[in-house]
Amino acid sequence: MTGTTRPTVEHRVEAAGEQPDYSGREFSPEEVEAGAHRDFIGGVWDSHGQRQLDYQVGRGLQPHHRVLDIGCGPFRAGRHFVDYLEPGHYYGIDANRSLIQAGYDVELSDAQRDRLPVTNLRANDRFDGDFGVLVDVAMAQSVFTHVSLNHIRLCLHRTAKVVRPGGSFYATFFERPATTPVDTIIPSKKGKPFFTEKNVFWYYRDDLAWAASFGPWEYRYIGEWGHPAHQKMAQFVRLTDAEAARRARAAQAGQASALGPQVKRFVRRGRRWAARHLDPG
Missing domain, CATH: 1.20.5 (Single alpha-helices involved in coiled-coils or other helix-helix interfaces)
Structure with missing residues (x-):
């Protein structure tokens, strides 16, 4: 009716904050030169990559092993693994092609690029880490913090195809106690709240056990390991087909x-x- 103001539908926002778009972000040459690709993955560039290598060496990683880095980004950790592993034994995938390219172009030396064939790298948003070889170790650093539980299940399903029996997949995640209500929103000083249903994600410990139960994995909770943001570590040991x-x-x-x-x-x-x-x- 003319002149009548209709009531408006309520828009209830429980938590304001940026929801990061990871795979769609592209970096200009000027941004790369300014280090935006480093900041985008959380910074701590000079310490956290080496921390990941030290952790894996402490768990038994040796130079002849093959490593798949899921969510390799611009090689914050990858550059250290490339130096440690035998040439051609590091593989990396990431949902963001621009990040990988930036890392390959500016974060690796010529000597490192000689040790890392570009054919060992792939941009893919469905965890396709099949490079035609079985790896001894797979790792996903700050990946499960940005994907849904069904994505985690998909990741475990596809990663099981490329990890040798007896090998391990290590992944970090933000954990909340089992007593935490499922609709809890955890505030963040950086403006990116934590949810169970959207990015950035928090999980119960048993959520990962559920995702692993669909594949040939033995789930082992490790917990604290020194992550600067206190992400917890989970280990998934690849069973043989007979064991599964x-x-x-x-x-x-x-x-x-x-x-x-x-x-x-x-x-x-x-x-x-x-x-x-x-x-x-």
Whole structure:
């Protein structure tokens, strides 16, 4: 009706803050020269990459091993792994092609580029780390903090195809206690709140166990390991196909055993119902 002001629909924002667009961000030559690609992945450039290598060496990494770096970015850690590993034994994938290119162009020396074929790198947003070889170690630093639980499940599914049996996949995540209500929003001084349903993500410890249960993994919670933002570490050990099959059979047997009493009660009720309602003649 003319002259009538209609009521407006409420727009309720529970937490304001920037929701980062990771894969779509592109870096100009001027931004790269200014170091924007370093800031975009969280900074701590001079220490955190070496910390990751030291951690993996402490867990048994040796120069002849092959490493897949999921979310390699501009090689904050990768440049250290390239120096440590035998030539051609480092592989990197990232959802943002511009970040990888910036790192390859300006963060690696000529000698490092000689040790890292560009064919060992790929931009992909669905965790395609298949370079035709099996790796001994995969790692995802600050990746699970920016993707959904279904993305984590997809990552574990696809990474299982490229990690050798007995190898490990290490991933960091923001953990909250099991008593934390699922709708909790964790404020951040940097203006990027933490949620369970959108970027930036926090998770329960058992969320990762659930995601791992769909693949041939043994999930091991490690916890604190020295991350500057206190992300916790999880380890996923790649089972052999035979071990995974045995585990699946045991799980099915356990489910059947748990359902046994319920099934028997259902059958008894069905028989009683039939005796009361069906005409035996």
